[in-house]
Amino acid sequence: MKSEQPKHEGAPVSARLGIWAFLATELLLFGALFTVYAVYRTVYPDLFHQEHLKLNRLLGALNTILLLTSSLSMAVGIAAIRRGRQQVLKIALVLTLLLAAGFLGIKYLEWSEDFSHGLLPKSNLFFGLYFMMTGLHGLHVIFGMLVMAWLLVCANRGQFSADYNTPVEVTGLYWHFVDLVWIYLFPLLYLVG
Amino acid sequence: MSEEMVQSSGLRRGYLEERGFRSWAFTHDHKRIGIMYLIATHLFFLVGGLLAVLLRLKLLTPGPALMSSHAYNVLFTMHGAMMIFLFIIPAIPSSLGNFFIPLLIGARDVAFPRLNLYSLWLFLIGIVVTVASLLNPIDTGWTFYTPYSAKSATAVTALSLGLFLVGLSSILTGLNFLVTIHTMRAHGMTWYRMPLFIWGMYATSVIQVLATPVIGMTFVLLVAERLLGVGFFDPAKGGDPLLFQHFFWFYSHPVVYVMILPAMGIISEVIPTFARKPIFGYKAIAYSALAIAFIGFLVWGHHMFVSGMSTTASVIFSFLTFFVAVPTGVKIFNWIATLYRGSISLQSPMIWALTFIFLFIIGGLTGLFLGSLATDVHVTDTYFLVAHFHYTMMGGTVMGLFAGLHYWFPKMTGRMLNERWAFHAWWLIVTGFNVTFFPMFILGMQGMPRRYAEYPAKYQPLNIVATVGSWVLALGILIMFVNFIRSLRHGPAAPDNPWHGLTLEWTIPSPPPVENFEEIPTVTDWPYSYGEKEEPGNEE
Amino acid sequence: MPAYRNYVVVWVVLLLLTAVTVGVSFLSLGLWNAAVALGIASLKAVLVALYFMHLRHEVKLVLGFATFPLLILGLIIFGTLTDFLYR
Numbered sequence: 157m158k159s160e161q162p163k164h165e166g167a168p169v170s171a172r173l174g175i176w177a178f179l180a181t182e183l184l185l186f187g188a189l190f191t192v193y194a195v196y197r198t199v200y201p202d203l204f205h206q207e208h209l210k211l212n213r214l215l216g217a218l219n220t221i222l223l224l225t226s227s228l229s230m231a232v233g234i235a236a237i238r239r240g241r242q243q244v245l246k247i248a249l250v251l252t253l254l255l256a257a258g259f260l261g262i263k264y265l266e267w268s269e270d271f272s273h274g275l276l277p278k279s280n281l282f283f284g285l286y287f288m289m290t291g292l293h294g295l296h297v298i299f300g301m302l303v304m305a306w307l308l309v310c311a312n313r314g315q316f317s318a319d320y321n322t323p324v325e326v327t328g329l330y331w332h333f334v335d336l337v338w339i340y341l342f343p344l345l346y347l348v349g
Numbered sequence: 350m351s352e353e354m355v356q357s358s359g360l361r362r363g364y365l366e367e368r369g370f371r372s373w374a375f376t377h378d379h380k381r382i383g384i385m386y387l388i389a390t391h392l393f394f395l396v397g398g399l400l401a402v403l404l405r406l407k408l409l410t411p412g413p414a415l416m417s418s419h420a421y422n423v424l425f426t427m428h429g430a431m432m433i434f435l436f437i438i439p440a441i442p443s444s445l446g447n448f449f450i451p452l453l454i455g456a457r458d459v460a461f462p463r464l465n466l467y468s469l470w471l472f473l474i475g476i477v478v479t480v481a482s483l484l485n486p487i488d489t490g491w492t493f494y495t496p497y498s499a500k501s502a503t504a505v506t507a508l509s510l511g512l513f514l515v516g517l518s519s520i521l522t523g524l525n526f527l528v529t530i531h532t533m534r535a536h537g538m539t540w541y542r543m544p545l546f547i548w549g550m551y552a553t554s555v556i557q558v559l560a561t562p563v564i565g566m567t568f569v570l571l572v573a574e575r576l577l578g579v580g581f582f583d584p585a586k587g588g589d590p591l592l593f594q595h596f597f598w599f600y601s602h603p604v605v606y607v608m609i610l611p612a613m614g615i616i617s618e619v620i621p622t623f624a625r626k627p628i629f630g631y632k633a634i635a636y637s638a639l640a641i642a643f644i645g646f647l648v649w650g651h652h653m654f655v656s657g658m659s660t661t662a663s664v665i666f667s668f669l670t671f672f673v674a675v676p677t678g679v680k681i682f683n684w685i686a687t688l689y690r691g692s693i694s695l696q697s698p699m700i701w702a703l704t705f706i707f708l709f710i711i712g713g714l715t716g717l718f719l720g721s722l723a724t725d726v727h728v729t730d731t732y733f734l735v736a737h738f739h740y741t742m743m744g745g746t747v748m749g750l751f752a753g754l755h756y757w758f759p760k761m762t763g764r765m766l767n768e769r770w771a772f773h774a775w776w777l778i779v780t781g782f783n784v785t786f787f788p789m790f791i792l793g794m795q796g797m798p799r800r801y802a803e804y805p806a807k808y809q810p811l812n813i814v815a816t817v818g819s820w821v822l823a824l825g826i827l828i829m830f831v832n833f834i835r836s837l838r839h840g841p842a843a844p845d846n847p848w849h850g851l852t853l854e855w856t857i858p859s860p861p862p863v864e865n866f867e868e869i870p871t872v873t874d875w876p877y878s879y880g881e882k883e884e885p886g887n888e889e
Numbered sequence: 890m891p892a893y894r895n896y897v898v899v900w901v902v903l904l905l906l907t908a909v910t911v912g913v914s915f916l917s918l919g920l921w922n923a924a925v926a927l928g929i930a931s932l933k934a935v936l937v938a939l940y941f942m943h944l945r946h947e948v949k950l951v952l953g954f955a956t957f958p959l960l961i962l963g964l965i966i967f968g969t970l971t972d973f974l975y976r
Contacts, residue, residue, distance in 0.1 A: 188596055340934070
C-alpha cells in the first residue's frame with residue numbers, strides 16, 4: 157500500500173483524520189447493536205432462524221445493489237471533482253441521491269408490509285433488532301441524503317474544484333460507511349438469521 | 350501601565366476584550382469556549398454538591414426523616430447523574446483542555462473551531478433537556494439499571510435524550526482534540542517534546558471517541574424499551590437486564606479514565622514546575638497514559654461481579670482489572686521521584702497536586718479490594734464502594750482539577766488568586782473530605798449498603814461523622830469559589846509567567862491574546878528542563 | 890475513463906459477491922451459512938474500504954484511525970459474549 161499526498165487531490169490530512177475518527181464513533185454506535193445481535197442469536201438461534209424467513213431476501217438484495225451502486229456513483233463523483241469535472245460531480249450526486257431514495261423507498265415498502273402483518277419492534281427480539289438496526293441505518297441514510305443535497309447546492313454554485321473538494325470527499329467517506337453497515341446488516345438479518 | 354489601570358482593565362484584556370452576547374455565543378475561540386464550559390460544569394458541581402449535602406442531612410438519622418424514600422432516591426440519582434455527566438466528565442477536558450491544548454502545543458486554535466462551537470451548543474442543549482427532566486425527576490440511580498429504568502414512571506426518556514446530546518458533545522470534543530494534537534503541534538514539537546498534559550488529553554480523547562457511542566446507543570435502546578416496547582433488557586420478553594449492564598459499563602468504566610487522565614496530566618505539569626526539577630520518567634508517564642486508556646477498555650465486567658454474570662467472565666474481568674493498577678502505579682512513583690531532592694514550593698497549585706497524590710493512592714488501593722472477586726462480594730454496593738469512588742473521583746479528579754484551576758487561573762484571567770484564602774479553602778476541603786468519606790470505608794466493611802434511605806441504627810454514629818464532614822467540605826468549597834470570584838475583580842495583575850513554568854502557555858501574556866501567539870514558536874527542547882541541559886528521547 | 894475504471898471493476902465484483910452470498914443462503918449448510926455470509930460480507934467491506942474509501946493509498950496514521958476501532962468493536966462483542974456463552 158503506497159502512501160501518497162498528491163498536491164491537488166484529496167482533502168487535507170486533518171479532514172481525513174476527522175472523518176475517520178467520526179466513523180469510528182459510528183462503528184461503535186452500530187457495534188452495540190451488532191453486539192445485541194450476537195448475544196441474542198447465540199441465546200435464541202431458533203427464534204432468529206424462524207423469524208428471519210419472514211424478511212424478503214430479494215428486496216434486501218435489491219437494496220444492497222442500490223447502495224453499492226450509490227457508493228460507486230459517489231466514488232466516481234469524487235474522482236471527477238479531483239479532476240475539476242464539476243458537471244460529472246453534479247450528475248454523480250444526483251444519481252447517489254436517487255439511489256438512496258430508492259433504498260429508502262424499498263425499506264418503506266418492507267416496513268409497511270411488516271406492520272400490516274402485525275410485525276412490530278415489540279413483537280419479538282428478532283424484529284426488535286431488525287427494526288432498530290435498519291431504522292438507525294435508515295436515519296443515517298436520510299442524514300447522508302441531506303448532506304448530499306447541500307453538497308449539490310454548493311456544487312451548483314461552483315464551490316468545488318480540483319483544488320477544493322474536501323466536503324465532497326468527507327461526505328463520500330461517510331456514505332461508504334453507511335454502505336459498509338448495510339453490507340453486514342443484509343446477511344445478518346436477511347440471510348443467516 | 351499603573352496598577353489601577355491594570356486592575357480595572359485586567360478582565361478585558363486579550364481574548365476577553367471583545368464584549369457582548371454574540372461575541373461569546375458565536376465565538377470560534379477555543380479559550381472562550383473553554384471558559385463557557387468551565388462556568389457550566391462548575392455550576393453543576395455546586396448544584397450536585399448541594400444535593401449531596403441534602404442527602405447527608407437525611408442520613409443523619411437511621412429512620413424516616415426529612416424526606417420520603419422516593420425523594421431520597423431522586424436525590425442520589427440526580428447527584429450522581431449531574432456530577433458524573435454534567436461536571437466531572439467534561440470539567441477538565443472541555444474547559445482546561447479546550448483552553449490549554451492549543452496553547453501547550455503552540456497552535457492558534459483547535460483543528461476544527463466551528464465544530465468546537467457546535468459541541469458547546471450541543472452540550473448546552475443537552476443540559477437544558479437534562480434539567481427539564483427534573484420536572485419528573487428520575488429515581489433509578491445514575492446507573493439507570495433495567496428493568497426498573499424501563500418501567501419507572503419518571504422522566505427517564507427525557508434524561509436519556511439530554512445525556513445523549515451531552516455525550517455527543519464530548520465525542521466531538523475528543524475527536525477535535527485528537528486531530529489537533531496530531532496535526533497542529535508547533536514546528537519542532539515532536540511527540541517526546543509534548544507536555545504530559547497533552548499525552549493525557551490524547552489518551553482521554555481516544556476513550557471519549559471510542560467508548561461514548563456505546564452509552565449513546567444504550568440510552569437509545571433504553572428509550573426504545575420504554576417507548577416501543579422492545580425487549581432487549583426485559584426478561585418477560587426474553588431479554589436480559591445484564592445486557593444493559595454490559596453496555597452501560599463498557600462506557601462507564603473507561604469513562605473513569607476520561608475523568609482521571611486529564612487530572613493526572615495536570616499533576617504532571619504542576620509537580621515539575623513547583624519542584625523545579627525535570628519530571629522523572631517522562632516516557633513512562635506518557636506511555637502509561639495510553640496503557641491506562643487501553644486497559645481501561647478491558648475491565649468493565651468488574652462492576653458486575655454479583656449481578657449474575659458468568660463465573661468465567663467474572664474471573665477474566667477480575668484478572669484483567671489488576672493490570673490497570675500497574676501504569677497507574679508507575680505514574681505515582683514517577684511523581685514522587687520527581688519530588689525527591691526537588692526545590693519544592695508549596696503554593697496553591699502544588700498543595701493541591703500533593704493532595705491529589707495522597708488521596709488518589711487511597712482511592713486506588715481500595716480499588717484492589719473491589720477488583721478482587723472474593724472480597725468484592727463482601728464490599729460491593731456498600732459504602733466501601735461509595736468511599737472508593739469518591740476518593741478516586743473527588744480525591745483524585747476534582748483535586749487535580751483544583752490544582753489545574755489554581756495553576757492556570759492567572760493565565761486565563763490575568764489575575765492572581767489570593768493564596769491565603771486558597772490555603773484556608775484547601776485545609777477545610779481536605780479535612781472535610783476525609784471526615785466525610787473515610788468513615789464510609791468502615792461503614793461499608795461493616796455492611797451498610799449504598800442507596801438506602803433508611804439504615805440499621807448501629808450505623809448511625811459514623812453517618813453523623815460523615816454528615817458533619819460534608820458541612821466542612823461544603824464550606825471549604827464555598828470559600829474556594831469565593832476566592833475565584835473575588836480574585837477575578839480584585840486580584841493583583843498576573844505576570845506572563847507567575848510560576849516560572851517552561852510550557853508554552855507561559856511565554857504569552859496573561860490573559861492571552863485572541864491569536865495566542867504573535868508568532869508560532871519553533872520548539873527546540875522538552876518543557877521540563879529545569880536546571881538541566883539534556884532531554885530524553887534524543888537517542889530516537 | 891481510466892480513472893473510474895477501478896471503481897467500476899470493484900463494483901462489478903461487489904455485485905457478484907452479493908449474488909453469491911444470496912445464492913448460498915438458499916442452500917442448507919448449517920453453521921457454514923453464517924461463516925460464508927460473514928466471510929463474503931467482510932470481503933465486500935474490505936473492497937469498499939480499500940478502493941472506494943481510498944485506504945489503499947492512505948498514510949499510515951489514517952490507516953491507524955481506520956483500523957484501531959475495529960479492535961474495540963471486537964472487545965465489546967467478545968467480552969459480552971464471554972458472559973452469555975458461559976452462563
